[in-house]
Amino acid sequence: MSETASGSAEIDEQTRRDFLIWSTVAVGAVGTALAVWPFIDQMNPAADTLALASTEVDISQIEVGQSITVIWRGKPVFIRHRTQEEINAAESVDLADLPDPQTDDARVQKPEWLIMVGVCTHLGCIPLGQKSGDPKGDFGGWFCPCHGSHYDTSGRIRKGPAPNNLPVPGYEFTSDSTVLIG
Amino acid sequence: MSGGTSNFQSNSRVVNWIEHRLPIFSFLDSQLHQYPTPKNLNYFWNFGSLAGIVLVIMIVSGITLAMSYTPHTDLAFNSVERIMRDVNSGWLIRYIHMNGASMFFIVVYIHIFRGLYYGSYKAPREILWMIGIFILLAMMATAFMGYVLPWGQMSFWGATVITNLFSAIPLVGDYIVQLLWGGFVVDNPTLNRFFSLHYLLPFVIVGLVFLHLWALHMHHSNNPTGVEIKDEKQDTIPFHPYYTIKDMYGLGIMLIFFAFFIFFAPNYFGHPDNYIMADPLVTPPHIVPEWYFLPFYAILRAFTSDYWVYQIISLGGTLMSAKLAGVIAMFASILVLLLLPWLDRSRVRSAKYRPLYRFFFWVFAIDCVILGWVGGLPPEGVLVTIGQWSTFWYFFHIIIIVPVVGILERPKPLPDSIAASVTSAPQAAE
Amino acid sequence: MNMKKTLTAIALGFGILAGAGNAQAAGSGPKPPSIEWSFNGIFGTYDRASLQRGFQVFRNVCAACHSLNLVAFRNLEAIGYSEDQVKAIASSYEVQDGPDDSGEMFTRPATPADHWPSPFPNSKAAAAANGGAAPPDLSLITKARGAGGDSALRVSMFHPGGFALGADYVHALLIGYKETPPEGFDLPPGKYYNEYFPGHAISMAPPLGEGIVEYEDGTAATPDQMATDVTTFLSWAAEPELEHRKNLGIKVILFLLVLTAMLYALKRKIWSDVH
Numbered sequence: 001m002s003e004t005a006s007g008s009a010e011i012d013e014q015t016r017r018d019f020l021i022w023s024t025v026a027v028g029a030v031g032t033a034l035a036v037w038p039f040i041d042q043m044n045p046a047a048d049t050l051a052l053a054s055t056e057v058d059i060s061q062i063e064v065g066q067s068i069t070v071i072w073r074g075k076p077v078f079i080r081h082r083t084q085e086e087i088n089a090a091e092s093v094d095l096a097d098l099p100d101p102q103t104d105d106a107r108v109q110k111p112e113w114l115i116m117v118g119v120c121t122h123l124g125c126i127p128l129g130q131k132s133g134d135p136k137g138d139f140g141g142w143f144c145p146c147h148g149s150h151y152d153t154s155g156r157i158r159k160g161p162a163p164n165n166l167p168v169p170g171y172e173f174t175s176d177s178t179v180l181i182g
Numbered sequence: 183m184s185g186g187t188s189n190f191q192s193n194s195r196v197v198n199w200i201e202h203r204l205p206i207f208s209f210l211d212s213q214l215h216q217y218p219t220p221k222n223l224n225y226f227w228n229f230g231s232l233a234g235i236v237l238v239i240m241i242v243s244g245i246t247l248a249m250s251y252t253p254h255t256d257l258a259f260n261s262v263e264r265i266m267r268d269v270n271s272g273w274l275i276r277y278i279h280m281n282g283a284s285m286f287f288i289v290v291y292i293h294i295f296r297g298l299y300y301g302s303y304k305a306p307r308e309i310l311w312m313i314g315i316f317i318l319l320a321m322m323a324t325a326f327m328g329y330v331l332p333w334g335q336m337s338f339w340g341a342t343v344i345t346n347l348f349s350a351i352p353l354v355g356d357y358i359v360q361l362l363w364g365g366f367v368v369d370n371p372t373l374n375r376f377f378s379l380h381y382l383l384p385f386v387i388v389g390l391v392f393l394h395l396w397a398l399h400m401h402h403s404n405n406p407t408g409v410e411i412k413d414e415k416q417d418t419i420p421f422h423p424y425y426t427i428k429d430m431y432g433l434g435i436m437l438i439f440f441a442f443f444i445f446f447a448p449n450y451f452g453h454p455d456n457y458i459m460a461d462p463l464v465t466p467p468h469i470v471p472e473w474y475f476l477p478f479y480a481i482l483r484a485f486t487s488d489y490w491v492y493q494i495i496s497l498g499g500t501l502m503s504a505k506l507a508g509v510i511a512m513f514a515s516i517l518v519l520l521l522l523p524w525l526d527r528s529r530v531r532s533a534k535y536r537p538l539y540r541f542f543f544w545v546f547a548i549d550c551v552i553l554g555w556v557g558g559l560p561p562e563g564v565l566v567t568i569g570q571w572s573t574f575w576y577f578f579h580i581i582i583i584v585p586v587v588g589i590l591e592r593p594k595p596l597p598d599s600i601a602a603s604v605t606s607a608p609q610a611a612e
Numbered sequence: 613m614n615m616k617k618t619l620t621a622i623a624l625g626f627g628i629l630a631g632a633g634n635a636q637a638a639g640s641g642p643k644p645p646s647i648e649w650s651f652n653g654i655f656g657t658y659d660r661a662s663l664q665r666g667f668q669v670f671r672n673v674c675a676a677c678h679s680l681n682l683v684a685f686r687n688l689e690a691i692g693y694s695e696d697q698v699k700a701i702a703s704s705y706e707v708q709d710g711p712d713d714s715g716e717m718f719t720r721p722a723t724p725a726d727h728w729p730s731p732f733p734n735s736k737a738a739a740a741a742n743g744g745a746a747p748p749d750l751s752l753i754t755k756a757r758g759a760g761g762d763s764a765l766r767v768s769m770f771h772p773g774g775f776a777l778g779a780d781y782v783h784a785l786l787i788g789y790k791e792t793p794p795e796g797f798d799l800p801p802g803k804y805y806n807e808y809f810p811g812h813a814i815s816m817a818p819p820l821g822e823g824i825v826e827y828e829d830g831t832a833a834t835p836d837q838m839a840t841d842v843t844t845f846l847s848w849a850a851e852p853e854l855e856h857r858k859n860l861g862i863k864v865i866l867f868l869l870v871l872t873a874m875l876y877a878l879k880r881k882i883w884s885d886v887h
Binding site: 017020021023024027028031047048051052 | 684686724725867868870871874875877878881882
């Protein structure tokens with residue numbers, strides 16, 4: 001009798017001890033995890049970096065057929081005032097010919113203004129084609145010299161290793177002459 | 183490492199495969215798990231592991247701060263403020279690092295005074311003690327250079343004053359100071375090299391800590407009785423779980439203390455002038471180092487040309503200038519601790535059984551506090567005299583009192599063993 | 613038990629001893645009176661209405677001579693302005709930008725991302741326009757004066773009677789002017805006598821005359837009210853993280869208390885078989 005009683009008391013004691021150990025370990029582990037977070041979070045973009053996340057651009061000076069490059073979030077953004085031929089060329093493409101099918105319509109808000117991030121979707125080089133003397137590739141748009149990707153007049157990938165079209169950032173025309181990117 | 187053999191066994195094939203090639207599991211098992219530790223250690227023995235943990239906290243917070251800090255005289259101050267204002271949790275990490283420096287010194291000073299009280303520096307632990315002193319020196323260098331990085335007024339003028347100490351060295355002094363500065367004043371090259379070294383030295387400290395632990399594990403921890411382990415079964419308990427849990431509990435207490443300062447008094451240990459950007463043309467009216475340097479600063483300042491100790495050691499002022507004597511005394515105040523194992527002649531370790539030494543220990547501790555107090559106040563009037571007598575007493579204690587007391591004192595009888603002291607403890611409860 | 617008492621005493625001792633940097637607060641001038649700031653203590657937060665009034669004082673009075681370099685317009689959202697209000701405030705200031713495509717610097721209306729523009733192009737110009745003493749930047753003024761920023765602990769071994777904070781000093785300074793210096797005080801020309809300024813001869817004219825600001829919320833703009841409000845605003849500018857810090861601190865310490873209590877119970881349990 002007494003033996004079983006003390007035996008069960010021992011087991012009881014053991015259980016209580018185990019419970020205390022594991023609950024303490026659990027609380028400690030949660031605390032450690034919470035304490036680690038600030039040290040990781042500090043690597044995320046800081047408040048001042050985020051505050052600069054939008055750029056306002058004056059586009060009134062860009063002639064038809066000209067392009068400008070502006071900086072948005074540290075990246076080049078291509079703004080092209082397209083000619084009517086370029087618009088026609090972009091609109092007349094058969095979607096079946098495109099590695100990343102997208103209509104020109106879906107890529108512009110106003111057909112004459114093409115705005116996109118000028119970073120090749122292959123490995124991050126900046127494609128040529130902004131200046132009048134630049135090679136524009138086989139499709140009259142942009143050509144990335146790093147690994148030979150060709151983009152058309154809508155900035156869509158047509159040939160070469162890049163997988164996707166040049167991305168279009170969020171933007172809005174705040175007036176006829178200004179556009180707010182981001 | 184010796185001490186504590188491991189009877190490590192595992193059923194895992196992976197563990198055994200690794201163990202056969204790199205015996206890390208049995209090593210950890212013998213040094214952290216089964217490691218025999220005196221069963222009677224009191225809470226003062228927590229401060230060694232606490233110091234190790236604070237070192238890790240400092241390294242982690244320091245590395246993350248370095249990700250947003252810019253070591254350039256034009257940008258450093260604002261980059262720190264950007265950390266405080268714009269970087270996610272930047273203020274938290276910066277306050278952890280700032281107050282962590284103070285915590286580190288609090289913990290280490292208690293650790294050192296514990297060693298002094300219980301005679302932990304005595305044979306066969308002399309090298310263990312000496313490595314500890316080198317860790318303290320490396321910590322001081324690291325802390326000093328870290329304080330320069332925010333490029334506030336105190337950063338700049340602290341750097342100027344401390345680097346100028348080296349100009350006291352005869353003949354080559356001015357050359358050495360220019361070498362340290364990389365120019366003719368403390369400037370951008372100085373800031374850059376301090377950043378580089380501030381990043382490097384903590385890892386040197388880590389290396390020294392491993393040597394410190396290696397030496398410790400050679401002869402095991404001292405204990406409040408100062409009596410060596412005689413019978414491992416009777417006198418010791420395995421490190422894990424007994425001391426792991428005790429250390430964790432102590433850590434919890436320390437973190438509460440630490441968190442209070444981080445969150446509710448983050449600039450308590452700091453100096454307001456360091457929130458003014460460095461201006462090489464305006465010296466703040468009252469320059470003081472961080473609190474942990476104050477006793478040494480008081481020793482430095484004690485050496486005026488009319489200080490009688492200076493008159494004696496310089497043979498009436500002929501041997502060296504008071505400036506040089508002050509600099510030497512300041513460094514000597516730490517380096518003299520290296521000699522302590524040989525200065526103390528007593529065969530008994532613990533002050534518990536040394537009533538006379540115990541009395542002088544507390545006088546010495548109070549003397550250090552007075553030095554710190556004097557070091558933080560302007561050197562005026564009676565404070566100068568107090569600082570000079572406290573400086574005298576600091577060296578007098580270590581060089582004269584410790585050896586003399588060691589020879590003259592009649593210690594109380596020691597317990598036969600650690601186990602014997604523990605079983606007789608209840609009757610001695612205070 | 614005795615051991616624990618010794619340890620507690622040592623820990624407290626270090627806490628008290630170590631407020632050493634505050635030593636400089638001693639010295640010239642009387643100790644500024646301690647104000648019961650809304651942000652004092654462990655649970656303190658900034659009084660929003662006072663912050664906005666203080667911002668009004670800063671904008672209309674201080675900003676004429678002092679910069680506030682570390683504060684961006686976007687930060688004003690934290691003191692209770694909406695995004696649109698912040699945009700409107702920002703666009704009422706011109707900031708320099710450039711160079712443009714022809715290489716010229718130009719000015720444009722500020723955006724929320726811009727920092728508060730300085731009233732002077734550089735510190736030399738600021739000094740020249742102010743009789744040789746450049747007005748200090750105010751971004752960190754409450755942390756850089758007196759005994760510094762917010763602290764729940766206000767005694768140290770250097771100030772056993774307690775010390776005043778930077779905010780107390782700034783408040784006292786703003787209203788601490790005396791029309792006539794005391795007998796025998798030689799006031800240099802172009803200086804003003806201030807009871808709390810180190811050395812007493814300050815270059816700043818008494819800034820807060822009765823009614824110099826008309827508060828939008830109708831509060832009577834007495835000098836003391838304005839000094840309190842603008843000091844609250846400047847304390848926020850110096851320590852914008854204060855509310856978040858204290859809030860997080862309470863949670864962290866509560867968590868640590870629970871964890872430490874569990875560790876203590878576990879320690880007792882594990883050690884119960886050691887004799």
